[in-house]
Each structure stands twice: as C-alpha cells, then as structure tokens.
Amino acid sequence: MKGVVFNLLEDAVICAHGMAAWDSMLELARLDGAYTSLGSYPDGEVVALVEAASTVLVLPPGEVLRWFGRSAIPLLHKRYEMFFTPHHCAQTFVASVNDIIHPEVRKLYAGAGCPHFHFHDLEDGRTGLTYQSPRRMCRLAQGFIEGAADHFGDKVEIEHLSCMLDGHPVCRIALGWAQ
Structure with a gap:
C-alpha cells in the first residue's frame, strides 16, 4: 500500500484523537510509523494499524476503516483539490x-x-x-x-x-x- 494512505491515516487520527492515540496505535501494531508518501509498504502494516486503531479507538475494524475514509476526504481535498474542483x-x-x-x-x-x-x-x-x-x-x-x-x-x-x-x-x- 502506498505511503500516502498511511500519512492520511496518521493525520486523521492525530486531528481527531491526538498524537498519543497515533503513538499508541504504532506501539500496539509494533510499527515505527516512518512512512513517506511515495513509498510502498506491506498491506499487513495497514491491517495492523487498523487492528490497533480498533483497540485504541474502541471501534470494530470495519468501523475504523469507515471512519478513516470519511475523515480522509477533507485531508485529500486539501492535498489534491484538482480532483474535487470539476x-x-x-x-x-x-x-x-x-x-x-x-x-x-x-x-x-x-x-x-x-x-x-x-x-x-x-x-x-x-x-x-x-x-x-x-x-x-x-x-x-x-x-x-x-x-x-x-x-x-x-x-x-x-x-x-x-x-x-x-x-x-x-x-x-x-x-x-x-x-
């Protein structure tokens, strides 16, 4: 999975729940969290982060994904307005x-x-x-x-x-x- 997805997840979590929540997710998932937007990372890492988010945010994994998608749209609009403008x-x-x-x-x-x-x-x-x-x-x-x-x-x-x-x-x- 592309790093931009990890970057969006990090931004969404920090905006809604603070840096401590993101750090807790990384710790639970046993990941270092160093994602570059152009990098490619194993799908298992996003799965591990979703599972960790499920624990930290007290939501089922499917609801974590749904929340993330909904929360990512304003972030995507800021980064890629040209997709929205037309x-x-x-x-x-x-x-x-x-x-x-x-x-x-x-x-x-x-x-x-x-x-x-x-x-x-x-x-x-x-x-x-x-x-x-x-x-x-x-x-x-x-x-x-x-x-x-x-x-x-x-x-x-x-x-x-x-x-x-x-x-x-x-x-x-x-x-x-x-x-």
Missing part, C-alpha cells in the same frame, strides 16, 4: 474514481494498487457499485463515499447487498443519492 456533487465525484482519480493516483504514486469500481443503474433507481480489491476494504470505500457526500453537502444511503468479507467474489453496494 465536481459539484458527490455522485459525479465518486463516479470519476476509475476514470480520473485512480489514473492520476497511478501517475503520482507508481505501482499504486487501486481498487476497481464498476457503476451501474439499479432497477429501483439507485446506483449499483461493485467493489473489487484483493485488500477487501469495502468499508474504507464506504467511508470515502460518505466523506464525499459530507464534502459536497449531499446525502447518500449506502446498502451492502453482498460482501467479499462474507465470502462473495465482489462487494455489491447500492447507493441512494438524495435529491
């Missing part, structure tokens, strides 16, 4: 991930293993999202979507229809964008 709502921003944001991420961070999202219309009018990643961090994706909705002042209802964590080959998620 959009006036969360729905178009989220839909741009595969075609605009992830290719740019790969340019900035060579070797980034971005998840893949497939969007489609559901019969009930919601947007269907298929999430696929060997990291199986759909709750992080959910948090990013919620954070984007917060950023743009939108409302979104998210329903997990199936999940890789329950043995399914992909996560299927329904997004209901409030008008």
Whole structure:
C-alpha cells in the first residue's frame, strides 16, 4: 500500500484523537510509523494499524476503516483539490474514481494498487457499485463515499447487498443519492 494512505491515516487520527492515540496505535501494531508518501509498504502494516486503531479507538475494524475514509476526504481535498474542483456533487465525484482519480493516483504514486469500481443503474433507481480489491476494504470505500457526500453537502444511503468479507467474489453496494 502506498505511503500516502498511511500519512492520511496518521493525520486523521492525530486531528481527531491526538498524537498519543497515533503513538499508541504504532506501539500496539509494533510499527515505527516512518512512512513517506511515495513509498510502498506491506498491506499487513495497514491491517495492523487498523487492528490497533480498533483497540485504541474502541471501534470494530470495519468501523475504523469507515471512519478513516470519511475523515480522509477533507485531508485529500486539501492535498489534491484538482480532483474535487470539476465536481459539484458527490455522485459525479465518486463516479470519476476509475476514470480520473485512480489514473492520476497511478501517475503520482507508481505501482499504486487501486481498487476497481464498476457503476451501474439499479432497477429501483439507485446506483449499483461493485467493489473489487484483493485488500477487501469495502468499508474504507464506504467511508470515502460518505466523506464525499459530507464534502459536497449531499446525502447518500449506502446498502451492502453482498460482501467479499462474507465470502462473495465482489462487494455489491447500492447507493441512494438524495435529491
């Protein structure tokens, strides 16, 4: 995983819970915390930090990922405003991930293993999202979507229809964008 993700996690934890919480997470995870944004680090390190955060923040791991994704959006906006500027709502921003944001991420961070999202219309009018990643961090994706909705002042209802964590080959998620 790219170091920028670790940097965002560190910033989110420190902003919300203070430096002591970050230091406690590093100690519990037995990591030194020296992450450069362009560096690549084993996925196991982010997993260890999520598990440590679960203990420190008293949240289940999935909720830690969701909280992190939601908290990271304002930080991402500060660092990469150019990804946000063309959009006036969360729905178009989220839909741009595969075609605009992830290719740019790969340019900035060579070797980034971005998840893949497939969007489609559901019969009930919601947007269907298929999430696929060997990291199986759909709750992080959910948090990013919620954070984007917060950023743009939108409302979104998210329903997990199936999940890789329950043995399914992909996560299927329904997004209901409030008008």
